[in-house]
């Protein structure tokens with residue numbers, strides 16, 4: 540048993556890293572979408588081959604489909620330390636927040652207040668801001684225009700007894716700084732408000748205990764965390780009684796349909812259980828078997844992931860810190876308790892498009908621009924289309940891949 544990540548074993552689980560032409564690329568665009576392990580691919584194949592039908596009936600393939608979806612719900616509940624009724628699948632986080640905004644608004648009155656940030660991805664921002672058209676007062680918690688980081692002192696003065704909601708990211712997909720969700724939840728709950736947390740960029744790097752965070756909603760996109768292209772949200776049990784049903788009228792009272800106005804992608808939901816199967820395969824390769832449950836064993840694994848991810852981005856951040864005219868967005872340190880391993884930066888000497896092009900030439904997968912954190916990149920004083928260059932690692936990346944990126948940056952930055 541080894542307690543350092545066995546990267547060969549891990550990478551062998553991902554066809555994109557072994558069998559396909561994609562393996563020639565150093566995939567550092569994980570914040571846009573991660574690769575998928577064979578545990579997930581096998582489930583997709585199985586469900587499309589043997590259970591591609593309407594679930595909930597008594598014929599064989601339908602039973603299989605139902606069982607697969609139920610298993611995914613259970614796996615997600617266990618991974619997030621949530622209850623089964625607190626897990627909702629939807630097409631994507633952007634569409635889940637769209638539904639949530641309608642569900643919340645029905646319980647609010649004109650003059651009620653909500654707080655959004657300008658650090659968030661637009662998915663957890665625009666839908667809330669639009670409620671201003673319906674008489675809701677929208678306040679903006681602004682990130683520091685130099686570092687892109689949020690300061691809790693700045694939101695403390697925005698919270699008052701009319702605050703109904705704070706929508707905030709756990710870690711921005713550009714600034715990557717980890718926001719203190721438990722502290723924010725306590726502040727908002729003290730005035731009877733709710734907190735909606737965008738965990739899309741955080742969850743690939745740390746196991747999330749929604750009860751410890753005491754959040755009301757936690758948003759997650761499975762396709763950024765080694766799964767199929769679906770969104771999932773945790774909604775705390777007592778919140779469901781407070782927000783309006785968004786499903787068909789005759790399903791009112793069925794919690795699993797409350798935030799699901801359309802039929803979901805059954806096979807992809809079923810395949811999401813493969814994320815848990817993947818973690819289990821990696822866990823049993825690195826640790827003795829335990830009977831402590833999925834959350835505890837996966838948590839051990841994420842400690843290894845975090846240590847490895849820190850070791851990957853530390854040299855990248857050190858290089859960027861030392862480079863004249865280069866600005867790192869978010870925290871300049873690799874410490875995983877402070878930032879996710881998503882590194883966005885801009886250079887005074889070269890446009891982000893030029894640096895991006897050089898990285899692509901060297902077969903480093905990455906992107907540049909605003910990454911839908913348009914408000915943040917604009918607030919940083921950058922032209923959003925050129926924006927920042929973003930290199931984002933996950934646990935399957937290697938030091939060799941980072942070195943390839945560093946070689947290019949040394950020549951172009």
Ligand SMILES: Cc1ncc(COP(=O)(O)O)c(C=O)c1O
Pocket residue numbers: 570571630631632633634660662663708710711712737738739740760769770911
């Ligand atoms: C931090 C963050 N939140 C939300 C989203 C939107 O997720 P989805 O594509 O599932 O709508 C993204 C997508 O890039 C993201 O990075």
